Amino acid sequence: MRNKLTKAIFPVAGLGTRFLPATKSVPKEIMTLVDRPLVQYAIDEARAAGIKEFIFVTSRGKGALEDYFDHAPQLEQELRKKGKDDLLEILKSTNMDSGEIAYTRQNKALGLGHAVWCARRLIGNEPFAVILPDDVICGDKPCLAQMVEAYNETGGNVVAAMEVPADKASAYGVLDIKEDRGKIVSTKGMVEKPAFGEAPSNLAVIGRYILTPTVLKMLNQKKTGAGGEIQLTDAIDAARDKGEEVYGVRFEGQRFDCGSKAGFLQATVAFALEREELRDELWGYISGLVNTAKAAE
Ligand code: UTP
Numbered sequence: 065m066r067n068k069l070t071k072a073i074f075p076v077a078g079l080g081t082r083f084l085p086a087t088k089s090v091p092k093e094i095m096t097l098v099d100r101p102l103v104q105y106a107i108d109e110a111r112a113a114g115i116k117e118f119i120f121v122t123s124r125g126k127g128a129l130e131d132y133f134d135h136a137p138q139l140e141q142e143l144r145k146k147g148k149d150d151l152l153e154i155l156k157s158t159n160m161d162s163g164e165i166a167y168t169r170q171n172k173a174l175g176l177g178h179a180v181w182c183a184r185r186l187i188g189n190e191p192f193a194v195i196l197p198d199d200v201i202c203g204d205k206p207c208l209a210q211m212v213e214a215y216n217e218t219g220g221n222v223v224a225a226m227e228v229p230a231d232k233a234s235a236y237g238v239l240d241i242k243e244d245r246g247k248i249v250s251t252k253g254m255v256e257k258p259a260f261g262e263a264p265s266n267l268a269v270i271g272r273y274i275l276t277p278t279v280l281k282m283l284n285q286k287k288t289g290a291g292g293e294i295q296l297t298d299a300i301d302a303a304r305d306k307g308e309e310v311y312g313v314r315f316e317g318q319r320f321d322c323g324s325k326a327g328f329l330q331a332t333v334a335f336a337l338e339r340e341e342l343r344d345e346l347w348g349y350i351s352g353l354v355n356t357a358k359a360a361e
Contacts, residue, residue: 122168256289
């Protein structure tokens, strides 16, 4: 019987420089796809996978994130007075019970591995998930729930894996595959941001992980890796060197890299087209743009 997974870390202490100047005062994770902040998608996905404790690693200037998950008594009272029950219902999904959510600070942006290490005391000796809210994944079954199924089967460390074109591999952590079993692959290594042409496969790791406490121990060593940062990938690979298994899960679903402007815009369009009240108007606008471009060719 595996240790049940109940805790998730949300590292949100990065500088978000690709979205400056907006991220000078607005945390990237609060930016919205249509009307829901990126972090709401991450929380919903974690809940759907059975997570009960939500641990945020934050930094200076991320106060809006804490406010987002707090109750808003004045606003709720106004909505109640006006009989806006639908909006009250929407607000409910943002509320966290007292004690369900914890915040810890990363004082310096030393890398994703370091951000995860900052939550070590809140994790203790249990398995834990890591969710990067920048990576938004939509599909019939939420990505983390698919990974929990794999974890229940395999144990060890489990990372979300996605096929990427060879010329894009150097932007990711890439898996060195030991055995390919289809949905699940076992690994014999992992390379963070491999040099062009040196990726061990085309299976890249994206922002969902289920990890053992051994990875936190490896992070204690605070080794810097690619880009001079303390890399989570390196600590996972070090846990593998110590004899733990690391599996990749080819998840089903579409992933949007909302840490980049192009990915964020694509996600905005995709999520807007899913909404009945927006679909026709937006589709009309996009078709109009396409027709004008075609006419000008
Ligand atoms: P990114 O590589 O996207 O970095 O981090 P970033 O700072 O958020 O954004 P850019 O590149 O400057 O635009 C991936 C995830 O890791 C977290 C980020 O908050 C994001 O969720 N992170 C990264 C930390 O929490 N701390 C760090 O030191 C680095």
